[in-house]
């Protein structure tokens with residue numbers, strides 16, 4: 630049990646981010662629950678955490694304006710009474726475009742949410758005074774970066790930038806006692822496909838069906854606890870990356 634420590638999870642109103650926030654709350658963290666449009670989901674989790682004796686704060690922000698993203702760290706710290714010691718950048722915008730059809734607006738939006746906002750959140754985390762003891766940042770990448778499809782050009786460019794930022798930040802922030810790692814999920818939850826289509830793809834992975842948010846929560850918890858691990862990406866994908874999924878019809 631981690632009593633008195635504060636975690637901030639972006640995109641905590643639904644899906645994977647919500648599961649991560651719940652998992653950290655179960656471990657005793659006070660939770661900064663960031664959301665943008667999922668107010669209902671964030672509120673439900675907030676009430677659950679309070680009902681089980683935990684502590685949480687609801688923090689709304691549109692991360693497509695990354696210059697304001699760092700405010701979340703200060704707001705979480707002020708609301709929960711101490712420095713944020715764990716930051717999980719789970720919020721992400723997903724869309725399909727290619728070099729042929731992308732526009733300045735879609736490019737900027739996807740790069741802002743998927744790369745610039747997490748970077749400014751990392752900066753705000755590292756600028757805290759006093760710094761938390763044993764600070765840990767976990768960024769969410771994507772196993773399909775290993776065989777990325779150009780049909781999601783801007784999305785993957787954002788994830789590539791975040792991958793580089795993860796390693797550079799790990800190097801820079803190590804001496805401050807802050808570790809920076811990433812999780813690259815595989816087929817955890819359906820995105821722009823039907824449940825049936827998702828299930829049929831999951832079945833084709835080397836480990837078959839079963840990968841779910843609980844596996845991402847476990848990976849995040851490992852990286853938060855692994856005191857000698859930094860600049861690392863933990864791929865949690867049931868072996869999907871071994872198949873070159875991104876460029877195959879089942880990617």
Ligand SMILES: NC(=O)c1ccc[n+]([C@@H]2O[C@H](COP(=O)([O-])OP(=O)(O)OC[C@H]3O[C@@H](n4cnc5c(N)ncnc54)[C@H](OP(=O)(O)O)[C@@H]3O)[C@@H](O)[C@H]2O)c1
Pocket residue numbers: 639640641642643644645646663664665666667668690691692693718719720721722723742769770771772813814815816817818819820
């Ligand atoms: N699900 C998978 O199978 C899978 C696979 C590979 C990688 N991943 C990665 O794992 C992470 C979590 O996955 P997920 O499927 O749970 O993600 P998701 O459903 O696509 O989105 C997660 C969150 O991003 C937030 N978000 C989107 N645009 C935003 C904006 N402009 N401002 C603030 N927040 C914004 C949303 O908040 P609101 O709903 O509150 O607006 C949402 O809760 C993501 O980084 C994703 O890329 C997931």
